[in-house]
Each structure stands twice: as structure tokens, then as C-alpha cells.
Amino acid sequence: MRLSTYFLPVMRDTPKEAEIVSHQLMLRAGMIRQSSAGIYSWLPLGLRVLKKIEQIVREEQNRAGAHEVLMPTIQSADLWRESGRYDDYGAEMLRITDRHDRDMLYGPTNEEQITQIFRDGVKSYKELPRNLYHIQWKFRDEVRPRFGVMRGREFLMKDAYSFDISAEAGTVSYNKMFVAYLRTFKRMGLTAIPMIAETGPIGGNLSHEFLVLAKTGESQVYCHADLLAEALPDEGDLTDSELQGVVDRWTERYAATEDKYDQAEFEAAVPEDKRVSARGIEVGHIFFFGTKYSEPLGCKVQGPNGEMITIQSGSYGVGVSRLAGGIIEAFHDDDGIIWPASVAPFHVGLINLKAGDADCDAACEMLDRELAAAGIDVLYDDRDERAGAKFSTMDLIGLPWQVIVGPKGLKSGEFEVKNRATGERLSLSPQATAAHLKSALADVL
């Protein structure tokens, strides 16, 4: 992508409404623009990141055996009256009336909707277990939206729903999602710690929140230091008992958010030098709630003896748009964002220091083509700008690798390759540059 033709409105000054660093950087880097309180437009650069995050979530859901669907944003109030939540949900639910004066709502979540779909489509225990998910915009009319996309009113969420014949089977489904979440966040470079959580208005009694530790997190959290270094299970299918083993390993050590925190308990469970007290950003939340929705909505299947069995369910959310902000909170410096390669909007920023110079142009274009052929996304700064402006822009938007091509280096046949995260610079021949990047990015291609 040529920067000279791209839409990347970067800002030098920080808009005053942005308080936390991720919000400031998303605005400055031209990723988002605010539409109204807690509602944002995603510009090209931001959208690329959102799509990358979404795709990682999707791949891990699919790997865990969930099937993707897409439910509407607008739902009928009748469905919510059936579950009894229409009145319970409160002012946070945006209620709308259509032209026929029918009560509608902009979905804050989809338990009712998916349960209805599933109930009408499945009749036998032989068709269980199943897990369906979608990645769709939600609206929750928060009293006080803030922190940019981290706490918007409109936000993109992955929500999955499991359907099982028994509570035991439901636990297996829960564990699958638990492990899928560990993998999902890891792929984004994040260490997300599962913590015992309140179940809130979703209901149920088994629930974990996944929190990324960051100074600007909204929740105070307490956990055992070893959790930060806990290894992930190998890829590949796990048996039910292996799954349980992984979940046990992650949940046997103390980890709690403020709500569930108990000082005496914490100090008894964790030796002093292992006590971590930090701020966390909630990026995922999983629940097992049994028959809370299947019962009122009549979601049943026929069992092996012909009896009707009410389905056991859970729901599993990932804040996709929130993650874009959360990742920046975790990875930035004074100069700007530092994207993990897996979610970076482009892998490489190619800086032509003398656009218009025949040699520089040719060298850049050749590298651009070669990297593109290898599946590497390149943002090519071919603008006629000062070197300093180009460096600053590239650091701000945080692409993991920069290749700097100028007349000086070209004289000795070399490009400069800069690692955004470490600041390390290498002088390499064009061939070595391409080889170096291909190898460095092999994991995410």
C-alpha cells in the first residue's frame, strides 16, 4: 500500500478528550474517529487491526469446534419478554420502536436469539454438543462511556454459546472455550489471566474473566506471579481430561478481581514474594449458566429414552474492539504504538527517504513487490516528505518492522532494517533484507 494514496490522517497533537494512552494513540495514528459518546468510526488503519484481531478470534473458535453464524443487531422485544430479561436488563438496553409501533431493541447480547435458533433447529441428543458463535456489533447504553474503544457503547464482540445434554458435558464445553481463550490472547502477544468472576446479569455460577495486566486497566486484580509465566498447552486436540488438567493448572493458583478479592485469603494462598497486585483490562468473560435461558425458552431435545431434556448452556465473550485498545495499552512507548506482528495493520513500513529519486524509487518498488509476493503487508511511504516526518509517522503507527531506503545506504547497496519494538537497526543488502523479514514474520504469515 502506497502511503501517498492511503487515508491516514495522523495528528501531531493529542485531542484533549483522550485521556488514556490507547485512545490518544488511536486518534493520533488515524485509526478511529469519534462519532458520539462511546461510538466510533474505524478508519482504514484501525479497521485492519480490528480485522486481524477478529480473524485470530475466529480461527481459535473454529479450532475449538465452534461454528460461526451471524445474528442481527436488531432484535424483537418479544424474545426478551420470553426469557424475562426485557424488564430486567434496564436502561443499558437501547430500546427502539419500528413504524408499526413494535418494540425492538439493539442487542446488548444474544442468548435469547441463539437459544431460539437452536431450539427450532435441534431435536435430538444425538446432535449435541454444539457451540455457535458470531462476531457482531453490540450496543450497551453505558451510563458513562470512556477510554475510547475500551469502553464504548457500541462495540464489536465475539459471543459463543454452548449447548449440552448435561452439566458434565457442559463443563467440557466450558473448558474448551477456556483453553481457546488462552490461545487466542497469547496469539495477540497478550498474557491474559483467567480469574474467578461475578456472573452479573448473564446469570449462572461458573464464570471466569480474562484480564490483561496493564497500568491503565479498569479493574484492580490480585494473583499468583507464576500465572504470568504459565505455559500454554500444545496445539492439537486435547482429551476431556487433558482439558480439565489445563483448566485446573490455571485455576488452582489464586487470581481474583476486586469483586471477589479477599485479603486474608490472598495472603494465605500466595507467598509474599509471589503476590501480584495490579490493574487489569477485561478482554474476555466466560459463563456456564445451565438452564437459565433454555428453561424459559423451552429449548429441549429428546434423550435416548424418549424423554425431553432441557439443554445446558454457557456463553463466552471476547471484546474484539476493546482488544484493539487493550493491545496498545500493553504495547507502546513515547513515540507511539508497538504492534505485535500478529495484529499489526501492516507488517512492514517501507520508508523511501528520497521519493522521486530514480534509484531510491526502483529499490523500494522492487522490495515492495518481493515482500508482497511473500504475503507480507507493506505500507510504503512514497510521499515527498522530510525524513523526520516519515520516521515519526512510522513510529507512531507502530508497524513492527521498518525498512529505510535512502541515497546514503544505497551507495553501498544497503537498506536499513529497524525493529520498532527493540529499536535495533541492521544494515542489509536488499536480498538479505527480504530474507530477514520473511524469516522474522514467518509465524504470522
Added chain:
RNA sequence: CGGAGCGUGGCGCAGCCCGGUUAGCGCACCGGUCUGGGGGACCGGGGGUCGGAGGUUCAAAUCCUCUCGCUCCGACCA
């Protein structure tokens, strides 16, 4: 929902208290010259319903009333 604050060109701000030329500054933007490896210099430009409505006045960005929007602090949430 309680408390506080802010709305002036794309961004950051000054002007307002104490009404009075053509509403100003920095950045960004356009043209030009010189430059050219960390947001360069100079010259010349363009862009503003001063959030909105009403009122006071000879005269309103400035005073008054109402209203809308946004932000921050607290109680709640992917």
C-alpha cells in the same frame, strides 16, 4: 445517576471577567524558493454559522436565559 469542567478553522489553544476595527496564535493544509537521514527555513496563501436558539444593547465570541453536545471524578459493565 450524583459532582466538576469544557465547546472559537482538521488538532492544540488565546481572546470572554471589563461588549466596540477585518476574531488571533502554533501545528497541519495549498503555491513558491532554498533544503533534504528524526516533525527544517523563508515568502505568499486558503479555510471560522465563535455548539445551537432566544434575549439585552447603537453594537455580542464576550452579558442574560434556555438548550444541545463532549470530557473528567465517583457508583455499574465485553
